[in-house]
Amino acid sequence: MRLSSVQIFQQGISAILQQQAKVQHTEQQLATGRRVLNPSDDPAAAVQILDLTEDLAQVDQYNRNGDLASGQLALEESALTGVGNVLQRVRELVVQANNASQTPETRRSIATEISARLDELQGLANTRDASDEFIFAGFQASTEPFVRQGDNFSYRGDDGQRRVQLASNTQVATRDSGRDVFMAVATGKGGFEVQAAATNGGTAVAGSRSVSGSFVPDTYTLTFSQPNPGDPVTWQVEDAALAVVASGTYAPGETISFGGASIRFDGAPADGDSFAVAPAPQRDMFTSIQDIVDALEGSGASAPEVAALHNALGGALDDMDRAIDHVLQVRADVGVRMNHVQSQRELNDSFNLQLRESLSQVQDLDYAEAISRLNLQMTALQAAQQAYVKVQGMSLFNYL
Numbered sequence: 001m002r003l004s005s006v007q008i009f010q011q012g013i014s015a016i017l018q019q020q021a022k023v024q025h026t027e028q029q030l031a032t033g034r035r036v037l038n039p040s041d042d043p044a045a046a047v048q049i050l051d052l053t054e055d056l057a058q059v060d061q062y063n064r065n066g067d068l069a070s071g072q073l074a075l076e077e078s079a080l081t082g083v084g085n086v087l088q089r090v091r092e093l094v095v096q097a098n099n100a101s102q103t104p105e106t107r108r109s110i111a112t113e114i115s116a117r118l119d120e121l122q123g124l125a126n127t128r129d130a131s132d133e134f135i136f137a138g139f140q141a142s143t144e145p146f147v148r149q150g151d152n153f154s155y156r157g158d159d160g161q162r163r164v165q166l167a168s169n170t171q172v173a174t175r176d177s178g179r180d181v182f183m184a185v186a187t188g189k190g191g192f193e194v195q196a197a198a199t200n201g202g203t204a205v206a207g208s209r210s211v212s213g214s215f216v217p218d219t220y221t222l223t224f225s226q227p228n229p230g231d232p233v234t235w236q237v238e239d240a241a242l243a244v245v246a247s248g249t250y251a252p253g254e255t256i257s258f259g260g261a262s263i264r265f266d267g268a269p270a271d272g273d274s275f276a277v278a279p280a281p282q283r284d285m286f287t288s289i290q291d292i293v294d295a296l297e298g299s300g301a302s303a304p305e306v307a308a309l310h311n312a313l314g315g316a317l318d319d320m321d322r323a324i325d326h327v328l329q330v331r332a333d334v335g336v337r338m339n340h341v342q343s344q345r346e347l348n349d350s351f352n353l354q355l356r357e358s359l360s361q362v363q364d365l366d367y368a369e370a371i372s373r374l375n376l377q378m379t380a381l382q383a384a385q386q387a388y389v390k391v392q393g394m395s396l397f398n399y400l
Contacts, residue, residue, distance in 0.1 A: 030371070034363050045362050052359040058168075059352045065164040066345045072162075072174040073338045076135055077331060079127045080181075083285075084327045086121045090114055090289055091320040097296055098313040100306075104299050107309075111296035118289045122146055122153070125182050136178035145178045146286070151294070153286035155183050166344040172337050176330060185326045187288065188280025189318040191215040192261050195276045196311040202270030203307040206263050206314055215260040220277040222258075224250060224269035233269060237277075267307055275311075280322075288319045 096102070097110045125136055125146045133141035139160030147154050157178050163171040187193055190211035196204075204224065219240040226233045233250040237258045246258035255264045261277055295312040299305065 048362045049359065052355055052362070056352065056355050056359070059348050059355065062166055062348050063345060063352075066166055066341050066348070069164045069166070069172050069174045069341045070338065072129065072135070073334055073341065075127070075129055076175060077334050077338070079124050079135065080327055080331045080334065082124045083121060083181075084324060084331070086117050086124065087285070087320055087324045087327060090117050090292070091317065091324065093117075094292060094313050094316050094320060098310060098317070104301055107296045107299045111293045114289060114296070115293050118286065118293065121285060121289065122148060125178060135175050136181060138175075138177040138179075146182070148286075151290050153284060153290075155179055155284075166341065167348065170344055172340055172344075174337075176334075181327075181330055182286070183284040184282045185285055185288070186280060186322045187283050187319045188315070189321070190261065191217070191280055192277055193280040193315055193318070194263060194311075195278075195315065196308060197274045197276070198308075200270065200273040200308065201304050202273045203267035203303050204265055204269035204273055204275075205267045205307050205310045206275060207266055209261065209263045209318070211260055212257055212262050213260045215279075217279045218259060219279075220245070220259060220261075221274055222256065222263075222277060223272065223274040226269075226271040270304075283319070285323050288316065288323065292316045 093110050093114050097107050102110075126144055127135050129135050134143065134145050134157070135141075137143055137145040137157035139162070140157045141162075143156050145155055145157035147156060155178055159177045159179055161173045161177060162175045163173050165171055189209050192209075192211075192215050194206045194209060196206065202224070220237050222235060222237050224233055224235050234247065235250045235256060236247040237245050237256075239245050239259075246256075248256070250256075250265070250269070252266050252268065253264065255262050257263075259277075263275075263277070292313070295309060295316070299309045
């Protein structure tokens with residue numbers, strides 16, 4: 001078979017181009033540090049690289065979510081710290097106002113400071129984040145959650161709780177609804193509250209209260225009786241069905257127990273004075289504090305008025321204690337979530353490292369092998385070029 005000069009030249013050029021392509025491919029590998037530049041280089045490895053890259057991108061997104069969650073939870077924790085400080089200050093002022101040395105005028109001045117603390121509490125409840133969203137509004141983050149109209153407060157958010165994904169099967173709540181934090185707060189002490197009747201004319205004051213056993217939920221009425229001056233004072237407790245559940249003779253400083261509730265009473269009740277003992281309802285913090293302000297501003301100097309105030313402030317102290325405990329519980333839950341975010345972040349970082357190691361094994365270049373291969377390819381390219389030069393010079397015209 002005869003070969004034309006054109007065919008010989010084309011074969012030589014093709015050999016040179018093939019060697020140049022190999023050299024260029026190896027140089028690209030060395031420049032990028034990657035063994036697989038195209039799927040055709042290693043189809044199986046290319047699939048693994050794609051999967052590992054997607055997993056890395058997902059883990060990076062989870063870490064960004066964790067950073068967002070940490071920021072949101074830290075902001076909420078800071079706001080709750082402020083709420084706890086406000087409630088603690090209000091409690092201190094209630095204790096101060098409940099002192100017998102106070103006058104109606106000094107109590108009204110205390111009411112002024114408590115009213116200012118109430119405004120501060122509303123401001124904390126309407127805290128915004130860096131995105132100008134209200135953190136205690138649930139899903140209605142663009143709506144101001146707590147609005148005041150006169151002495152009444154209303155919640156305009158919802159019960160939603162935002163969550164972010166920290167891993168494929170792990171989520172964390174980044175916010176708490178204002179209803180859970182500020183509105184649904186237990187009152188009273190031991191599961192019940194004591195309220196003096198507005199018509200009481202004596203000086204009996206409900207003091208410390210506790211639960212002996214378990215409180216039997218019902219609406220009880222404790223009534224004191226003294227038909228004639230000089231007669232012993234007796235007491236009787238009726239349930240909602242007007243059935244007598246307990247009775248006895250009263251002495252100041254005595255603890256009266258019934259239905260699992262124990263209440264210490266001081267002072268001298270008038271004939272017919274009564275106290276309602278009922279399961280403690282849930283109430284918002286704002287109303288509880290506003291009731292304190294109203295009680296202090298309306299306080300009088302007569303013995304029955306002072307007793308009514310002491311009864312109101314005694315219940316208010318229980319309400320403040322429950323509110324403080326409630327905020328501490330919410331803060332503890334926020335702290336647990338912050339720790340969860342941190343723990344998951346550490347797990348994500350560990351998983352990220354494993355993925356990068358696996359990706360390196362599949363994708364990264366062995367420099368020693370690539371440099372040796374480049375030297376061989378350069379030698380082959382030079383040989384192809386020299387062979388082409390030799391073949392190009394083989395023409396009869398050179399000998400004529």
